Amino acid sequence: MKLTESIIELESRVQSLLSEIREIKMHVYALEEQNEKLSSKLFNGRPEQKGQQKLKELYEEGSHICPFYFAKIREEGEDCLFCLAFLKER
Ligand SMILES: [Zn+2]
Incomplete structure (x- = not known):
C-alpha cells in the first residue's frame, strides 16, 4: 500500500x-x-420549602431520602433514623 x-x-x-x-x-x-x-x-423550586416538601413526600411514599440509602425503598412501616435526622436538619 x-x-x-x-x-x-x-x-x-x-x-x-x-x-x-x-x-x-x-x-x-x-x-x-x-x-x-x-x-x-x-x-430549588422555592428554595428550601419546596425541596423540603418534595423530600418529605418521597419519604412518606416509602423511599429513603438519607444519603446512606438514597432512593432505596424503606421497609414498610419502619422509620429510618437517618432519613428523619436528614429531614430535621434541613
Ligand atoms: Zn433512610
Missing part, C-alpha cells in the same frame, strides 16, 4: 472517530441539561 493511501485511510478513520465524539458530546449535553432540570425541580 502506498503511503498516500494509508494516510487517506487514517484520515477517514479519524473523521469517523470525530463524528462519534460529536455524537457522544451531544448526548452528554442533553443528559446534563436534564440533570440540571431535575435537580432544580427537586431542590
Whole structure:
C-alpha cells in the first residue's frame, strides 16, 4: 500500500472517530441539561420549602431520602433514623 493511501485511510478513520465524539458530546449535553432540570425541580423550586416538601413526600411514599440509602425503598412501616435526622436538619 502506498503511503498516500494509508494516510487517506487514517484520515477517514479519524473523521469517523470525530463524528462519534460529536455524537457522544451531544448526548452528554442533553443528559446534563436534564440533570440540571431535575435537580432544580427537586431542590430549588422555592428554595428550601419546596425541596423540603418534595423530600418529605418521597419519604412518606416509602423511599429513603438519607444519603446512606438514597432512593432505596424503606421497609414498610419502619422509620429510618437517618432519613428523619436528614429531614430535621434541613
Ligand atoms: Zn433512610
